[in-house]
Amino acid sequence: MAELLSQAWLDEVRRLASGGPRPDVSARVRWVVRGGPGEGPRGRGAGAAGAETRFYMILDHGRPVEMMLGDIDDADVTFTVPYDDAVAVVRGELDLSVAFMQGRMKVEGDMGVLLTLLPAAETAEGSALLARIAGATTW
Secondary structure (H helix, E strand, O other): OEEOOOHHHHHHHHHHHOOOOOOOOOEEEEEEEEOOOOEEOOEEOOOOOOOEEEEEEEEEOOEEEEEEEOOOOOOOEEEEEEHHHHHHHHOOOOOHHHHHHOOOOEEEEOHHHHHHHHHHHOOHHHHHHHHHHHHOEEO
16 A cells, blocks of 8 residues: 555556556646645645645556656646545546536646546546555555
8 A cells, every 4th residue: 555646656556557448548647736745845744835746647558657756847738636636536536527627627738638538537447447546545
């Protein structure tokens, strides 16, 4: 089990996702999670003002080949989501498309990547993958 949004967690997500549903998309995806625990300007700690965790994933035909904490300059798409909503997504309590439609998740960049990733996340295989990820996560 790994702490949500830690590098160990990203490594586990990549391992689990390598056998999961594969939307046919190759992209460089940046995630920005605002609030909650994370490395922010005031350090690590729940509720730290301005705390934000950034990570990125590189997908090759849907296969996650790299997932790392930090930033990537040339992302094809950037997803920005509040920490509580990120937790709800990982727990399977909030669909990414609902978060997007309600304005809870902001998206910048190539909307084609968004339109390819969202449906894959909402399949039975995507839900099963999220359940495996949640089972491997400490909060």
